[in-house]
Amino acid sequence: MILQLGEVVSAPVRGALQAAMAKSEMFEDGAKTAGWRARERKNNLQAGKTALASGAIKKVEKALLENTLFLSAARPKEIVRILLSRYEVGMHYGAHVDDAVMAGRRTDLSFTLFLADPESYDGGALVIDRTEGERAFKLPAGHLLLYPSTTLHRVEPVTRGSRLAAVGWVRSLIRDDAQRELLFDLDQAAVLLRSEAGRDAAIDLVLKTRSNLLRRWVDD
Ligand SMILES: O=C(O)CCC(=O)C(=O)O
Numbered sequence: 001m002i003l004q005l006g007e008v009v010s011a012p013v014r015g016a017l018q019a020a021m022a023k024s025e026m027f028e029d030g031a032k033t034a035g036w037r038a039r040e041r042k043n044n045l046q047a048g049k050t051a052l053a054s055g056a057i058k059k060v061e062k063a064l065l066e067n068t069l070f071l072s073a074a075r076p077k078e079i080v081r082i083l084l085s086r087y088e089v090g091m092h093y094g095a096h097v098d099d100a101v102m103a104g105r106r107t108d109l110s111f112t113l114f115l116a117d118p119e120s121y122d123g124g125a126l127v128i129d130r131t132e133g134e135r136a137f138k139l140p141a142g143h144l145l146l147y148p149s150t151t152l153h154r155v156e157p158v159t160r161g162s163r164l165a166a167v168g169w170v171r172s173l174i175r176d177d178a179q180r181e182l183l184f185d186l187d188q189a190a191v192l193l194r195s196e197a198g199r200d201a202a203i204d205l206v207l208k209t210r211s212n213l214l215r216r217w218v219d220d
């Protein structure tokens, strides 16, 4: 499941992150934190280990752990790592798969919290390779894309302005993507069923989940 989450950080937190990330002395070569294959393809800047960067990262982590949709979709056991990244004109990150294990912890989900206004830069879409084809994402500032760490993905070259993002990885309590999606649908159905207005959508989700659980578990 690939999920877009809107307004993950409030406008003041977003402003604080953007202000911190405007300081170029905060950044160093991003290739340092990539595996050997990804390193050949990675051309970006990443925040070094400064007090300013760790304060910003803590803000992102806090916002995620307070976001019910994120918690329901990712079911985090742990947020394994968060990095702040900046792509200036000409920078990109070629196709790669993220490390399966980071600091001894399995990575199940990857996320990008977009932090620059999409009108302020050209290029820089996050492109994810799915069996049905590629999908490109360039979300508004403050929105987050959550996707399985199993995918091949890349960041297209930036051709104007600068792309700011916080990227990270989650070790989930639910290892399997399909099982996580079933549980997410059930959470959503429960939320919708609580409100009178959402009845039709709720029934669709409950029926979808019933059929998909049957499809997984019926043995004929
Ligand atoms: O910046 C992004 O949207 C994704 C970056 C990425 O793929 C990575 O850091 O592994």
Ligand SMILES: [Fe+2]
Pocket (backbone or CB within 6 Å): 096, 097, 098, 110, 153
């Ligand atoms: Fe990646």
